Amino acid sequence: MLQLKNVLKQMIHISEEELEAFAELCYQKVFNRKALLSQEAKFITEVYFIKKGIIRVKLDDLGGTEHTIHFAIENQFIADYRAFLTQQKSAYQLQALEDTDVIVMPKAAIEWGYANLEQGEKLGRLIAEYYFIYLDSRIQHLYTLNPKERYDLLNEIFPNIHNRVPQHMIASYLGITPVHLSRLKRQS
Amino acid sequence: MLQLKNVLKQMIHISEEELEAFAELCYQKVFNRKALLSQEAKFITEVYFIKKGIIRVKLDDLGGTEHTIHFAIENQFIADYRAFLTQQKSAYQLQALEDTDVIVMPKAAIEWGYANLEQGEKLGRLIAEYYFIYLDSRIQHLYTLNPKERYDLLNEIFPNIHNRVPQHMIASYLGITPVHLSRLKRQS
DNA sequence: CGAAAGCCTTAACATTTGTTATCGTTTTGT
DNA sequence: ACAAAACGATAACAAATGTTAAGGCTTTCG
Numbered sequence: 001m002l003q004l005k006n007v008l009k010q011m012i013h014i015s016e017e018e019l020e021a022f023a024e025l026c027y028q029k030v031f032n033r034k035a036l037l038s039q040e041a042k043f044i045t046e047v048y049f050i051k052k053g054i055i056r057v058k059l060d061d062l063g064g065t066e067h068t069i070h071f072a073i074e075n076q077f078i079a080d081y082r083a084f085l086t087q088q089k090s091a092y093q094l095q096a097l098e099d100t101d102v103i104v105m106p107k108a109a110i111e112w113g114y115a116n117l118e119q120g121e122k123l124g125r126l127i128a129e130y131y132f133i134y135l136d137s138r139i140q141h142l143y144t145l146n147p148k149e150r151y152d153l154l155n156e157i158f159p160n161i162h163n164r165v166p167q168h169m170i171a172s173y174l175g176i177t178p179v180h181l182s183r184l185k186r187q188s
Numbered sequence: 189m190l191q192l193k194n195v196l197k198q199m200i201h202i203s204e205e206e207l208e209a210f211a212e213l214c215y216q217k218v219f220n221r222k223a224l225l226s227q228e229a230k231f232i233t234e235v236y237f238i239k240k241g242i243i244r245v246k247l248d249d250l251g252g253t254e255h256t257i258h259f260a261i262e263n264q265f266i267a268d269y270r271a272f273l274t275q276q277k278s279a280y281q282l283q284a285l286e287d288t289d290v291i292v293m294p295k296a297a298i299e300w301g302y303a304n305l306e307q308g309e310k311l312g313r314l315i316a317e318y319y320f321i322y323l324d325s326r327i328q329h330l331y332t333l334n335p336k337e338r339y340d341l342l343n344e345i346f347p348n349i350h351n352r353v354p355q356h357m358i359a360s361y362l363g364i365t366p367v368h369l370s371r372l373k374r375q376s
Numbered sequence: 377c378g379a380a381a382g383c384c385t386t387a388a389c390a391t392t393t394g395t396t397a398t399c400g401t402t403t404t405g406t
Numbered sequence: 407a408c409a410a411a412a413c414g415a416t417a418a419c420a421a422a423t424g425t426t427a428a429g430g431c432t433t434t435c436g
Contacts, residue, residue, distance in 0.1 A: 069327065082324045085321065091328060121309035122309050125316055128313055132273075132316050135323035138327060142330055143247060143249070146422090166382085166384095176423070179385085179386085179424075180423055368392085368393055369414095371415090378436095379434105379436090381432105385430090386427105386428090388425100389424105392421105392422080394420080394421070395418100396419085397418095399414105401415100404410080404411070405408100406408090406410100
Protein backbone atom coordinates (compact mmCIF):
# COMPACT_ATOMS: atom_id res chain seq x y z
CA MET A 1 0.00 0.00 0.00
CA LEU A 2 3.00 2.27 0.41
CA GLN A 3 3.12 2.96 -3.32
CA LEU A 4 -0.51 4.12 -3.34
CA LYS A 5 -0.04 6.23 -0.24
CA ASN A 6 2.93 7.99 -1.78
CA VAL A 7 1.01 8.84 -4.90
CA LEU A 8 -1.91 10.19 -2.85
CA LYS A 9 0.44 12.27 -0.73
CA GLN A 10 1.78 13.89 -3.87
CA MET A 11 -1.71 14.93 -4.93
CA ILE A 12 -3.33 16.34 -1.81
CA HIS A 13 -2.60 17.21 1.77
CA ILE A 14 -3.57 14.08 3.69
CA SER A 15 -2.72 12.87 7.18
CA GLU A 16 -1.35 9.43 8.10
CA GLU A 17 -4.63 8.67 9.87
CA GLU A 18 -6.65 9.53 6.79
CA LEU A 19 -4.35 7.44 4.61
CA GLU A 20 -4.67 4.50 6.95
CA ALA A 21 -8.47 4.70 7.11
CA PHE A 22 -8.69 4.93 3.32
CA ALA A 23 -6.27 2.03 2.82
CA GLU A 24 -8.44 -0.09 5.12
CA LEU A 25 -11.20 0.11 2.53
CA CYS A 26 -8.95 -1.09 -0.30
CA TYR A 27 -7.40 -4.47 -0.96
CA GLN A 28 -4.80 -6.08 -3.15
CA LYS A 29 -5.35 -8.45 -5.99
CA VAL A 30 -3.28 -10.26 -8.63
CA PHE A 31 -4.35 -10.78 -12.23
CA ASN A 32 -2.65 -13.25 -14.50
CA ARG A 33 -1.54 -12.31 -17.98
CA LYS A 34 -4.55 -12.01 -20.31
CA ALA A 35 -7.04 -11.93 -17.43
CA LEU A 36 -9.81 -9.33 -17.50
CA LEU A 37 -10.03 -6.86 -14.63
CA SER A 38 -13.35 -5.58 -15.84
CA GLN A 39 -15.74 -6.48 -18.58
CA GLU A 40 -17.84 -4.77 -21.16
CA ALA A 41 -21.53 -4.17 -20.39
CA LYS A 42 -20.98 -4.41 -16.63
CA PHE A 43 -21.46 -1.63 -14.11
CA ILE A 44 -18.13 -0.38 -12.86
CA THR A 45 -17.60 -0.17 -9.12
CA GLU A 46 -13.83 -0.34 -8.84
CA VAL A 47 -10.82 1.78 -9.67
CA TYR A 48 -7.43 0.10 -9.85
CA PHE A 49 -3.99 1.32 -8.87
CA ILE A 50 -1.23 -0.64 -10.61
CA LYS A 51 1.60 -1.74 -8.34
CA LYS A 52 3.33 -3.84 -10.98
CA GLY A 53 2.44 -4.88 -14.49
CA ILE A 54 0.58 -3.40 -17.42
CA ILE A 55 -3.07 -3.06 -18.31
CA ARG A 56 -4.67 -2.26 -21.62
CA VAL A 57 -8.09 -0.77 -22.21
CA LYS A 58 -9.83 -2.25 -25.19
CA LEU A 59 -13.05 -1.78 -27.04
CA ASP A 60 -14.92 -3.82 -29.64
CA ASP A 61 -16.77 -1.94 -32.35
CA LEU A 62 -19.99 -3.05 -33.99
CA GLY A 63 -18.10 -4.85 -36.74
CA GLY A 64 -16.31 -6.97 -34.15
CA THR A 65 -12.97 -5.25 -34.58
CA GLU A 66 -11.01 -4.81 -31.39
CA HIS A 67 -9.44 -1.43 -30.59
CA THR A 68 -6.78 -0.79 -27.98
CA ILE A 69 -7.52 2.62 -26.52
CA HIS A 70 -5.03 2.95 -23.71
CA PHE A 71 -2.12 1.40 -21.85
CA ALA A 72 -1.52 1.89 -18.12
CA ILE A 73 1.55 0.89 -16.13
CA GLU A 74 3.05 0.97 -12.65
CA ASN A 75 1.92 3.76 -10.30
CA GLN A 76 -1.02 4.75 -12.44
CA PHE A 77 -4.74 4.59 -11.74
CA ILE A 78 -6.91 2.84 -14.27
CA ALA A 79 -10.63 2.18 -14.69
CA ASP A 80 -13.42 2.80 -17.12
CA TYR A 81 -13.73 6.09 -15.34
CA ARG A 82 -16.60 7.27 -17.51
CA ALA A 83 -18.73 4.27 -16.64
CA PHE A 84 -17.67 4.64 -13.01
CA LEU A 85 -18.77 8.27 -12.94
CA THR A 86 -21.95 7.98 -14.96
CA GLN A 87 -23.15 4.67 -13.57
CA GLN A 88 -23.67 3.45 -17.11
CA LYS A 89 -22.50 0.09 -18.35
CA SER A 90 -18.91 -0.11 -19.42
CA ALA A 91 -17.98 0.19 -23.08
CA TYR A 92 -14.48 -1.07 -22.40
CA GLN A 93 -12.63 -4.09 -21.16
CA LEU A 94 -9.54 -3.88 -18.98
CA GLN A 95 -7.01 -6.63 -19.60
CA ALA A 96 -3.70 -7.46 -17.94
CA LEU A 97 -0.88 -7.84 -20.47
CA GLU A 98 1.53 -9.18 -17.85
CA ASP A 99 0.92 -10.79 -14.48
CA THR A 100 -0.20 -7.66 -12.69
CA ASP A 101 -0.52 -6.62 -9.04
CA VAL A 102 -3.15 -4.00 -8.32
CA ILE A 103 -4.75 -2.28 -5.39
CA VAL A 104 -8.51 -2.33 -5.77
CA MET A 105 -10.29 0.86 -4.71
CA PRO A 106 -13.99 0.02 -4.43
CA LYS A 107 -16.63 2.65 -5.05
CA ALA A 108 -17.40 2.66 -1.33
CA ALA A 109 -13.81 3.65 -0.56
CA ILE A 110 -13.84 6.50 -3.04
CA GLU A 111 -17.16 7.83 -1.84
CA TRP A 112 -15.96 7.57 1.71
CA GLY A 113 -12.99 9.65 0.61
CA TYR A 114 -15.17 12.37 -0.92
CA ALA A 115 -17.19 12.60 2.26
CA ASN A 116 -14.52 12.18 4.92
CA LEU A 117 -11.11 13.19 3.66
CA GLU A 118 -10.46 16.84 4.27
CA GLN A 119 -9.43 17.25 0.62
CA GLY A 120 -11.57 14.46 -0.79
CA GLU A 121 -13.45 16.59 -3.31
CA LYS A 122 -10.18 18.14 -4.35
CA LEU A 123 -8.69 14.70 -4.95
CA GLY A 124 -11.67 13.87 -7.14
CA ARG A 125 -11.22 17.11 -9.01
CA LEU A 126 -7.51 16.51 -9.54
CA ILE A 127 -8.06 12.99 -10.84
CA ALA A 128 -10.75 14.16 -13.27
CA GLU A 129 -8.57 17.08 -14.34
CA TYR A 130 -5.61 14.79 -14.83
CA TYR A 131 -7.60 12.50 -17.09
CA PHE A 132 -9.11 15.45 -18.91
CA ILE A 133 -5.66 16.84 -19.66
CA TYR A 134 -4.48 13.47 -20.84
CA LEU A 135 -7.43 13.01 -23.20
CA ASP A 136 -7.18 16.56 -24.46
CA SER A 137 -3.61 15.93 -25.55
CA ARG A 138 -4.61 12.59 -27.08
CA ILE A 139 -7.21 14.37 -29.21
CA GLN A 140 -4.77 17.08 -30.16
CA HIS A 141 -2.32 14.46 -31.34
CA LEU A 142 -4.95 12.55 -33.28
CA TYR A 143 -5.70 15.73 -35.21
CA THR A 144 -2.19 16.99 -35.79
CA LEU A 145 0.08 13.94 -36.07
CA ASN A 146 0.14 11.25 -38.71
CA PRO A 147 0.52 7.60 -37.71
CA LYS A 148 4.31 7.61 -37.95
CA GLU A 149 4.55 10.70 -35.77
CA ARG A 150 2.16 9.18 -33.25
CA TYR A 151 4.32 6.06 -33.20
CA ASP A 152 7.46 8.06 -32.52
CA LEU A 153 5.69 9.99 -29.78
CA LEU A 154 4.45 6.79 -28.15
CA ASN A 155 8.00 5.47 -28.07
CA GLU A 156 9.14 8.64 -26.36
CA ILE A 157 6.42 8.55 -23.75
CA PHE A 158 6.62 4.80 -23.16
CA PRO A 159 10.20 3.93 -24.09
CA ASN A 160 10.11 0.20 -23.61
CA ILE A 161 6.73 -0.48 -25.08
CA HIS A 162 7.91 -2.85 -27.82
CA ASN A 163 9.29 -5.12 -25.11
CA ARG A 164 6.08 -5.25 -23.12
CA VAL A 165 3.26 -5.04 -25.66
CA PRO A 166 2.61 -7.04 -28.85
CA GLN A 167 3.00 -4.91 -31.92
CA HIS A 168 -0.52 -5.47 -33.22
CA MET A 169 -1.87 -3.84 -30.04
CA ILE A 170 0.41 -0.87 -30.61
CA ALA A 171 -0.88 -0.62 -34.17
CA SER A 172 -4.44 -0.69 -32.89
CA TYR A 173 -3.64 2.05 -30.38
CA LEU A 174 -2.21 4.15 -33.21
CA GLY A 175 -5.36 3.58 -35.25
CA ILE A 176 -3.69 1.62 -38.04
CA THR A 177 -3.34 -2.03 -39.06
CA PRO A 178 -0.41 -4.19 -37.94
CA VAL A 179 0.66 -4.53 -41.57
CA HIS A 180 0.84 -0.79 -41.95
CA LEU A 181 2.83 -0.31 -38.75
CA SER A 182 5.31 -2.87 -40.01
CA ARG A 183 5.69 -0.82 -43.20
CA LEU A 184 6.15 2.44 -41.31
CA LYS A 185 8.91 0.94 -39.17
CA ARG A 186 10.76 -0.28 -42.23
CA GLN A 187 10.61 3.14 -43.86
CA SER A 188 12.31 4.88 -40.91
CA MET B 189 -26.65 36.41 -15.88
CA LEU B 190 -29.79 34.43 -15.31
CA GLN B 191 -28.79 31.84 -17.88
CA LEU B 192 -25.47 31.21 -16.12
CA LYS B 193 -27.12 31.10 -12.71
CA ASN B 194 -29.61 28.51 -13.89
CA VAL B 195 -26.87 26.27 -15.22
CA LEU B 196 -24.91 26.54 -11.98
CA LYS B 197 -28.02 25.73 -9.95
CA GLN B 198 -28.43 22.56 -11.94
CA MET B 199 -24.91 21.45 -11.09
CA ILE B 200 -24.52 22.14 -7.37
CA HIS B 201 -26.45 23.30 -4.34
CA ILE B 202 -25.83 27.03 -4.27
CA SER B 203 -27.62 29.87 -2.48
CA GLU B 204 -28.86 33.08 -4.09
CA GLU B 205 -26.28 35.00 -2.07
CA GLU B 206 -23.47 32.80 -3.35
CA LEU B 207 -24.73 33.14 -6.91
CA GLU B 208 -24.89 36.89 -6.58
CA ALA B 209 -21.39 37.18 -5.15
CA PHE B 210 -20.00 34.95 -7.88
CA ALA B 211 -21.81 36.88 -10.62
CA GLU B 212 -20.30 40.10 -9.29
CA LEU B 213 -16.90 38.80 -10.32
CA CYS B 214 -17.99 38.03 -13.88
CA TYR B 215 -18.92 40.33 -16.71
CA GLN B 216 -20.52 40.23 -20.12
CA LYS B 217 -18.86 40.71 -23.43
CA VAL B 218 -19.77 40.59 -27.12
CA PHE B 219 -17.57 39.17 -29.84
CA ASN B 220 -18.20 39.83 -33.49
CA ARG B 221 -18.21 37.05 -36.03
CA LYS B 222 -14.68 35.83 -36.73
CA ALA B 223 -13.27 37.57 -33.65
CA LEU B 224 -10.88 35.63 -31.42
CA LEU B 225 -11.84 35.15 -27.78
CA SER B 226 -8.43 33.76 -26.94
CA GLN B 227 -5.22 33.29 -28.81
CA GLU B 228 -2.58 30.64 -29.22
CA ALA B 229 0.57 30.93 -27.13
CA LYS B 230 -1.12 33.10 -24.50
CA PHE B 231 -1.75 32.20 -20.88
CA ILE B 232 -5.42 31.51 -20.30
CA THR B 233 -7.13 33.32 -17.45
CA GLU B 234 -10.76 33.24 -18.53
CA VAL B 235 -13.51 30.72 -18.99
CA TYR B 236 -16.49 31.69 -21.12
CA PHE B 237 -20.17 30.89 -20.80
CA ILE B 238 -22.01 31.29 -24.09
CA LYS B 239 -25.30 33.18 -23.83
CA LYS B 240 -25.89 33.31 -27.56
CA GLY B 241 -23.80 32.35 -30.56
CA ILE B 242 -21.29 29.72 -31.45
CA ILE B 243 -17.59 29.30 -30.79
CA ARG B 244 -15.11 26.99 -32.40
CA VAL B 245 -11.83 25.77 -30.97
CA LYS B 246 -9.09 25.57 -33.53
CA LEU B 247 -5.52 24.48 -33.68
CA ASP B 248 -2.72 24.96 -36.20
CA ASP B 249 -0.30 22.10 -36.69
CA LEU B 250 3.39 22.44 -37.54
CA GLY B 251 2.67 22.26 -41.25
CA GLY B 252 0.37 25.26 -40.96
CA THR B 253 -2.83 23.28 -41.42
CA GLU B 254 -5.75 24.46 -39.35
CA HIS B 255 -7.82 21.92 -37.40
CA THR B 256 -11.23 22.54 -35.88
CA ILE B 257 -11.33 20.57 -32.66
CA HIS B 258 -14.61 21.56 -31.09
CA PHE B 259 -17.80 23.57 -31.43
CA ALA B 260 -19.60 25.13 -28.46
CA ILE B 261 -23.02 26.75 -28.44
CA GLU B 262 -25.57 28.42 -26.17
CA ASN B 263 -25.51 27.49 -22.48
CA GLN B 264 -22.16 25.77 -22.66
CA PHE B 265 -18.86 26.66 -21.01
CA ILE B 266 -15.85 26.97 -23.24
CA ALA B 267 -12.15 27.65 -22.74
CA ASP B 268 -8.79 26.10 -23.40
CA TYR B 269 -9.39 24.36 -20.12
CA ARG B 270 -6.13 22.45 -20.25
CA ALA B 271 -4.10 25.64 -20.54
CA PHE B 272 -6.28 27.19 -17.86
CA LEU B 273 -5.63 24.32 -15.47
CA THR B 274 -1.97 23.76 -16.17
CA GLN B 275 -0.98 27.39 -16.53
CA GLN B 276 0.79 26.55 -19.75
CA LYS B 277 0.43 28.56 -22.90
CA SER B 278 -2.60 27.80 -25.00
CA ALA B 279 -2.34 25.48 -27.98
CA TYR B 280 -5.73 26.56 -29.24
CA GLN B 281 -7.56 29.57 -30.52
CA LEU B 282 -11.20 30.27 -29.69
CA GLN B 283 -13.11 31.97 -32.46
CA ALA B 284 -16.68 33.24 -32.70
CA LEU B 285 -18.48 31.92 -35.77
CA GLU B 286 -21.48 34.22 -35.23
CA ASP B 287 -21.82 37.43 -33.31
CA THR B 288 -21.64 35.92 -29.86
CA ASP B 289 -22.61 37.06 -26.35
CA VAL B 290 -20.61 35.54 -23.53
CA ILE B 291 -20.22 35.84 -19.82
CA VAL B 292 -16.54 36.04 -18.93
CA MET B 293 -15.52 34.13 -15.83
CA PRO B 294 -12.04 35.34 -14.87
CA LYS B 295 -9.64 33.08 -13.08
CA ALA B 296 -10.09 35.17 -9.95
CA ALA B 297 -13.81 34.40 -9.95
CA ILE B 298 -13.25 30.67 -10.32
CA GLU B 299 -10.63 30.57 -7.61
CA TRP B 300 -12.90 32.60 -5.37
CA GLY B 301 -15.53 29.95 -6.05
CA TYR B 302 -13.27 27.08 -5.06
CA ALA B 303 -12.39 28.82 -1.83
CA ASN B 304 -15.72 30.35 -0.85
CA LEU B 305 -18.63 28.48 -2.37
CA GLU B 306 -19.78 25.71 -0.13
CA GLN B 307 -19.65 23.27 -3.06
CA GLY B 308 -16.91 25.05 -4.99
CA GLU B 309 -14.55 22.08 -5.17
CA LYS B 310 -17.44 19.90 -6.18
CA LEU B 311 -18.31 22.30 -9.00
CA GLY B 312 -14.72 22.09 -10.20
CA ARG B 313 -14.87 18.33 -10.05
CA LEU B 314 -18.13 18.18 -11.96
CA ILE B 315 -16.86 20.46 -14.71
CA ALA B 316 -13.67 18.43 -15.11
CA GLU B 317 -15.66 15.19 -15.04
CA TYR B 318 -18.08 16.55 -17.59
CA TYR B 319 -15.25 17.42 -19.97
CA PHE B 320 -13.54 14.12 -19.31
CA ILE B 321 -16.68 12.22 -20.24
CA TYR B 322 -17.08 14.29 -23.37
CA LEU B 323 -13.50 13.68 -24.48
CA ASP B 324 -13.66 10.00 -23.63
CA SER B 325 -16.62 9.59 -25.97
CA ARG B 326 -14.86 11.64 -28.64
CA ILE B 327 -11.91 9.26 -28.49
CA GLN B 328 -14.16 6.24 -28.54
CA HIS B 329 -15.84 7.55 -31.68
CA LEU B 330 -12.54 8.36 -33.36
CA TYR B 331 -11.51 4.73 -32.90
CA THR B 332 -14.75 3.01 -33.80
CA LEU B 333 -16.49 5.19 -36.39
CA ASN B 334 -15.43 6.00 -39.93
CA PRO B 335 -15.77 9.56 -41.26
CA LYS B 336 -19.25 9.04 -42.65
CA GLU B 337 -20.49 7.61 -39.36
CA ARG B 338 -18.91 10.48 -37.45
CA TYR B 339 -20.65 12.90 -39.80
CA ASP B 340 -24.02 11.28 -39.19
CA LEU B 341 -23.43 11.33 -35.45
CA LEU B 342 -22.49 15.00 -35.51
CA ASN B 343 -25.72 15.80 -37.30
CA GLU B 344 -27.66 13.95 -34.62
CA ILE B 345 -25.93 15.72 -31.76
CA PHE B 346 -25.96 19.15 -33.40
CA PRO B 347 -28.93 19.03 -35.75
CA ASN B 348 -28.65 22.42 -37.35
CA ILE B 349 -24.92 22.50 -37.78
CA HIS B 350 -24.91 22.88 -41.58
CA ASN B 351 -26.86 26.11 -41.16
CA ARG B 352 -24.47 27.62 -38.65
CA VAL B 353 -21.01 26.34 -39.59
CA PRO B 354 -19.19 26.33 -42.94
CA GLN B 355 -18.77 22.86 -44.31
CA HIS B 356 -14.99 22.99 -44.47
CA MET B 357 -14.90 23.47 -40.69
CA ILE B 358 -17.15 20.47 -40.26
CA ALA B 359 -14.80 18.46 -42.47
CA SER B 360 -11.86 19.56 -40.37
CA TYR B 361 -13.69 18.56 -37.21
CA LEU B 362 -14.32 15.14 -38.73
CA GLY B 363 -10.64 14.80 -39.62
CA ILE B 364 -11.13 14.78 -43.38
CA THR B 365 -10.78 17.25 -46.24
CA PRO B 366 -13.69 19.37 -47.51
CA VAL B 367 -13.51 17.60 -50.85
CA HIS B 368 -13.89 14.26 -49.18
CA LEU B 369 -16.85 15.37 -47.07
CA SER B 370 -18.52 16.58 -50.22
CA ARG B 371 -18.05 13.12 -51.72
CA LEU B 372 -19.41 11.36 -48.63
CA LYS B 373 -22.54 13.49 -48.65
CA ARG B 374 -23.19 12.67 -52.26
CA GLN B 375 -22.87 8.94 -51.65
CA SER B 376 -25.54 8.92 -48.96
C1' DC C 377 10.18 -32.04 -25.95
C1' DG C 378 6.93 -31.21 -29.64
C1' DA C 379 2.78 -29.48 -31.68
C1' DA C 380 -0.09 -25.57 -31.89
C1' DA C 381 -0.89 -20.94 -31.56
C1' DG C 382 0.62 -16.39 -31.78
C1' DC C 383 3.34 -13.10 -33.88
C1' DC C 384 5.94 -10.17 -37.40
C1' DT C 385 7.26 -9.30 -42.12
C1' DT C 386 6.60 -8.93 -46.86
C1' DA C 387 4.25 -8.73 -51.30
C1' DA C 388 0.36 -7.88 -54.41
C1' DC C 389 -3.67 -5.82 -54.92
C1' DA C 390 -7.95 -2.99 -53.37
C1' DT C 391 -10.03 0.86 -51.16
C1' DT C 392 -10.06 5.10 -48.94
C1' DT C 393 -8.63 9.55 -48.61
C1' DG C 394 -5.86 13.56 -50.15
C1' DT C 395 -4.38 17.09 -53.81
C1' DT C 396 -4.97 20.21 -57.31
C1' DA C 397 -7.63 22.70 -60.37
C1' DT C 398 -11.91 24.57 -62.31
C1' DC C 399 -16.57 26.39 -62.19
C1' DG C 400 -20.70 28.37 -60.54
C1' DT C 401 -23.03 30.24 -56.54
C1' DT C 402 -23.44 32.79 -52.33
C1' DT C 403 -21.82 35.91 -49.01
C1' DT C 404 -19.25 39.83 -47.48
C1' DG C 405 -17.64 44.37 -47.02
C1' DT C 406 -17.62 48.78 -48.87
C1' DA D 407 -25.22 47.75 -55.64
C1' DC D 408 -20.99 45.84 -56.86
C1' DA D 409 -16.51 43.79 -56.75
C1' DA D 410 -14.01 40.60 -54.10
C1' DA D 411 -13.73 36.85 -51.27
C1' DA D 412 -15.51 32.71 -49.51
C1' DC D 413 -17.75 28.59 -50.34
C1' DG D 414 -19.20 24.04 -52.18
C1' DA D 415 -19.31 20.59 -55.99
C1' DT D 416 -16.92 17.87 -59.11
C1' DA D 417 -13.30 15.55 -61.85
C1' DA D 418 -8.73 13.51 -62.56
C1' DC D 419 -5.00 11.93 -60.57
C1' DA D 420 -1.76 10.80 -56.46
C1' DA D 421 -0.71 9.06 -51.94
C1' DA D 422 -1.86 6.69 -47.82
C1' DT D 423 -3.83 2.92 -45.74
C1' DG D 424 -6.42 -1.52 -45.68
C1' DT D 425 -6.94 -6.57 -47.10
C1' DT D 426 -5.54 -11.01 -48.02
C1' DA D 427 -2.28 -14.50 -48.21
C1' DA D 428 2.12 -16.78 -47.45
C1' DG D 429 6.35 -17.90 -44.84
C1' DG D 430 9.29 -18.14 -40.99
C1' DC D 431 10.26 -17.29 -36.21
C1' DT D 432 9.06 -17.46 -31.25
C1' DT D 433 6.24 -18.49 -27.40
C1' DT D 434 3.04 -21.30 -25.00
C1' DC D 435 1.39 -25.23 -23.02
C1' DG D 436 0.25 -30.01 -22.63
